[in-house]
Amino acid sequence: MKKIIKIQLFFLLSSLSVFSQGGVHSTSSKYEYPSDPQVKQKLESWRDLKFGMIIHWGLYAVPGIIESWSLCNEDWINRDSTSKYDEYKKWYWGLNSQFNPTKFNPESWAKAAKDAGMKYVVFTTKHHDGFNMFDTKFSDFKISNGPFASNPKADVAKYVFDAFRKENFMIGAYYSKPDWHSQYFWWDRYATADRNVNYDIRKFPWRWNQFKDFTYNQINELTTNYGGIDILWLDGGWVRPLETVNDEVRSWGARIPEWNQEIDMPKIAKMARTNQPGILMVDRTVHGPFENYRTPEQSIPKIKSDTPWESCITLGGAWGYVPNDQFKSSTKVIHSLIEVVSKGGSMLLGVGPTAEGTLLPEQILRLKEIGEWLNVNGEAIYNTRAIDAFNDKEVFFTKGKSKFHYALVRIPENQSPSAVISWTGNSPKAGSNVFLLSENLNLKWEKKANKTFVYLPSTLVEKYKSYPALALKFELQQ
Incomplete structure (x- = not known):
């Protein structure tokens, strides 16, 4: 237990800086416009909104540490050198027995976002750690299968989407393509070396096909059982066809396996758009027909772009909740929003609720201050486009x-x-x-x-x- 506590404290101190080293997606000049008229129409509607909220909420909120990444073995991840890795994974995944957000009130989140002048939301239905924030039938590792199971709002994603939908937000479902809890992705037979699948897919095609089916089935659930979904925001760009690996992917510093980690995106997109006509697909960094807009992370591109893009930037130093986080001033956020919009983009601001399911007073205050400015100046932001001399x-x-x-x-x-x-x-x-x-x-x-x-x-x-x-x-x- 002392080792676990030491690990927790280390990550409380390091989580604000560690994310910037190994998990960040940069921008790219590559883009392919969608051909589906309904997708094109929704894309232009999304481009009018300019300002949204991304909510990272999961097991990592319980100890207040970096989301998922502490499970991973890569050079930029630091854990207590005296700890045993298997013990750490057991502890992390065991947080499921403690996650009981009895103050969960998604209507208050939606109100805070609306007061901020935001127009769309992206909610983490599942991060890389594989913990599901929706009532999936394809995994028992979920918020609705722990101490929160008896709560009327145990199917968390449903109530988040409903609350924001009532405020006329465009709805986005974040979904991690990699799943480190799944035996079809991280198989206990082998060590988990890094973010990639930990077995040779060429030798075990049945197991990888099971993972592809698992992914397809979960996305089918999200696009069938949760009302209107406007954006399918797919993270984990290392899960991709081998032929699409480029210098951008190599710059992340992670190992590039020799095998193909494709999950049949054409099949997934066809299913998602049958369930949700016109849904935007955001297969991050996998440039092509399923990346309807690009998502530079924790940065603003230096130049203007007429193609659709979105800067993903945190309000504090972390995506999820960490104690004593230092939040950006409302002025800094507004300055960033102005620069992003003038260059043709939108801004997705990261806000992480506590393990109890609440936003901190300081977060709410920052959002309110941003909204007060947008309430009188928003005409210069919403429904606009960039010009060359920006x-x-x-x-x-x-x-x-x-x-x-x-x-x-x-x-x-x-x-x-x-x-x-x-x-x-x-x-x-x-x-x-x-x-x-x-x-x-x-x-x-x-x-x-x-x-x-x-x-x-x-x-x-x-x-x-x-x-x-x-x-x-x-x-x-x-």
Whole structure:
């Protein structure tokens, strides 16, 4: 027990930094547009939303450690050197007997997300550790088969999706393709060396086919029994056809097996879209027809892209709940959102509930502050698209679907905006108005050469001290 406690404490300290070393997906320039008209329509609807929440919640919330990865043996994972690996796995998976989130209230999560101005949600139905947050019939390793089983909301995913659906959110189901608890993926006959399947698929094709059937059946459940699902968000990009392994995958530093880890995505996609016509498939990093949008992680691409993408960024330092996490300021999140949207993307903000099923007061406060800004400035964010000249220093630009463009002026934290806001290019139309969204006010402006100058009254300079950003609306000079 002392060893286990020591392991827990180590991960409490290390979980905030360890994720950035080995599990992060970078962005890629490769993209293939879907051909299905219903998928294309849903994709454009998703691109209008711009801001969503991803919720990591599972066994890892009980001790407050990094999600799943502590089970894995790779160079970037650190465990207490005196611990026995098999004991650690037994302890981790045994957390099922302690996971009893009696304060689980998904309506409060949905309200916090709505108050933040978010428009879609992605919920972890199963992470790599194989613990199911839905009432699957194909595994006993699930939230509905422990101390929470008698709770009316034991089929957790159902109630999460229902709560967010009632708030008119687009619904996304996160599902891990690898399953480290399954004997068809990590077989007890062999050691579990790393994130990959731990046996040679070529020698045991029956076992791998069982895993493929298992995966197909679980995704069939998710797309059949849980109401309307808009996004199937598939994580674990190392489970993929061997011929698709590229430099991006190699950069993760994990071993690349000699065998094919494909799970027949064409068959899965056909089934999912029969069950849920138009559903978006996000087979992360496996570029092609089943990655309907790309998902750079914990980063914002340096350049603009006209193809669909989403930056996945945590509110704190970890995806799930860890004690004493340090949360980003609302200003920092808003600044990131502005940059992401101006470059053509959406932002998926990671929030992790506690083991009891609650969000922390600090998380709720941050979300509320973000929403207060979006409530008055959201016109410059939602339903917009990127333009080629997307920024000039701290001024970022978006284009609405009508004739208007927007300039989003980021204000450094704890500072006042400049009385004279200026930028090069993207000039307002001569004789038109430059409108400050948060004040419903036309501002004085002028153009000198190729530079625009907008003048902010002194009263507003003082009023907007410590404000995240100003949003200006104008018609562009053609």
